[in-house]
Amino acid sequence: MTKLTGKVALVTGSGRGIGRAIALKLASEGAKVVVNDLDAAPGDAVAAEIVAAGGQAVAVNGSVSEAGFPDRFVGAAMERFGGLDIVVNNAGYTWDATIQKMTDEQFQAMLDVHLVAPFRILRAAAEPIRIMAKKEAEEGREVFRKVVNISSIAGLYGNAGQASYSAAKASLIGLTRTLCKEWGRYKVNVNCVAFGLINTRLTQPIEKQQKTIDVAGRDIKVGVQPQMLEAMGRMIPLGRGGTPEEAADSVYLFCSPESNYISGQVVVCGGGLIL
Ligand SMILES: NC(=O)c1ccc[n+]([C@@H]2O[C@H](COP(=O)([O-])OP(=O)(O)OC[C@H]3O[C@@H](n4cnc5c(N)ncnc54)[C@H](O)[C@@H]3O)[C@@H](O)[C@H]2O)c1
Numbered sequence: 672m673t674k675l676t677g678k679v680a681l682v683t684g685s686g687r688g689i690g691r692a693i694a695l696k697l698a699s700e701g702a703k704v705v706v707n708d709l710d711a712a713p714g715d716a717v718a719a720e721i722v723a724a725g726g727q728a729v730a731v732n733g734s735v736s737e738a739g740f741p742d743r744f745v746g747a748a749m750e751r752f753g754g755l756d757i758v759v760n761n762a763g764y765t766w767d768a769t770i771q772k773m774t775d776e777q778f779q780a781m782l783d784v785h786l787v788a789p790f791r792i793l794r795a796a797a798e799p800i801r802i803m804a805k806k807e808a809e810e811g812r813e814v815f816r817k818v819v820n821i822s823s824i825a826g827l828y829g830n831a832g833q834a835s836y837s838a839a840k841a842s843l844i845g846l847t848r849t850l851c852k853e854w855g856r857y858k859v860n861v862n863c864v865a866f867g868l869i870n871t872r873l874t875q876p877i878e879k880q881q882k883t884i885d886v887a888g889r890d891i892k893v894g895v896q897p898q899m900l901e902a903m904g905r906m907i908p909l910g911r912g913g914t915p916e917e918a919a920d921s922v923y924l925f926c927s928p929e930s931n932y933i934s935g936q937v938v939v940c941g942g943g944l945i946l
Contacts (some may be wrong), residue, residue, distance in 0.1 A: 674927050676701035679752040683742060683792070684762025686713030688871035689821070692919035693759055694728070694831050695721065697926060700829060703752045707744060707762065709734050709887065727752070735762045735788035741795035755799055757817045757926050760789035760843070762882060765873055766838040766891050767832040781835035786842045789820055793850060804857035815858050815931045819922050820847045822865040824939060828946040840865070844937055851935030861936045862925045867941020868903050868912040876900055908943030 675697055685694040686708025694704050698721040706728055708714030714732040721728035721732070721942055731747045733740055750757045753807050763785050766777050800816060807814045826832045826840025844863055851861040868874055875882055882894035895903075904911055921940035939945075 673701035678702045678756040679754040680757035681748055681749050682759040683707045686710055686717055689869055689915045689918045690761040691717050692915035693922050696919040696923050698726040706730045707750045708732055721923050729839040736783045741782035741791045745795045747797055755796055758796055759819045761821045764886055765836050769832055770834045775833055778835040781839045789847055800857055815860055817926045818861040818923045819862045824865055824867050824941055824946055827865055848935045860930055863937040864921050864922055865937055865939045866918055868942040869918045870912045913942055
């Protein structure tokens with residue numbers, strides 16, 4: 672028996688980076704995983720990797736912001752695996768600009784992916800969770816479910832160039848704390864992990880050319896100037912950025928039975944970095 676045997680986990684944005692590492696970690700602990708990514712190829716590949724390793728997974732790809740996505744995502748967990756125990760709201764990207772250059776579209780896009788989508792997914796999960804929790808209570812059983820919302824040190828302390836992103840990530844902490852209060856009676860632990868610098872495509876060094884990622888056909892600039900990465904490395908007490916696997920381990924803590932009496936908390940996974 673592994674720690675998450677029999678649990679059903681939903682992880683958004685799990686085709687790459689931190690989300691991929693979370694999906695693989697939860698699967699390695701026995702969870703059945705509903706994978707999702709905006710891009711179908713990496714989403715499908717992660718689900719296939721879990722199945723090839725002897726686990727169970729299904730990919731429900733598409734944008735978390737798409738109308739109808741939350742019901743499709745939650746519905747897949749219920750229909751395919753007959754339950755819903757863990758929700759990790761991880762999908763996202765950065766689209767930076769200083770405030771005088773930030774468009775309404777840019778500001779709204781960050782709210783949509785980092786705040787509105789998690790709200791809608793959790794709202795879609797509310798009724799199945801209420802029904803399952805009611806039945807378990809009638810049977811005299813306490814079954815803990817887990818929500819882990821992914822925030823950022825930008826949401827806690829702000830970050831120049833990230834008015835939209837930091838506002839969305841800060842609001843996600845508010846959503847976390849409110850759901851902790853609303854869902855305690857259903858035995859749901861609702862927590863937040865705020866990452867510092869984790870080495871993924873969002874934080875790759877910008878060498879000669881500005882890096883871009885394709886988000887639904889739009890080229891978005893990502894990456895960090897090498898001087899900035901070096902400076903951050905010096906500011907991080909543990910001396911370097913984290914790996915996606917280290918980031919996933921911190922999320923796993925809030926998915927494991929050891930966190931059954933912890934709710935409404937924000938843990939920074941950043942090697943000690945405080946801005
Ligand atoms: N890397 C860091 O240093 C860092 C720091 C703080 C917070 N975060 C947060 O961690 C999360 C994961 O980021 P990452 O660094 O692994 O990035 P990543 O780009 O490596 O992976 C993110 C994945 O999310 C997917 N995605 C993006 N928009 C989506 C959408 N609308 N619907 C479905 N999937 C979508 C992408 O396609 C990608 O595969 C994000 O919420 C990010 O804001 C990352």
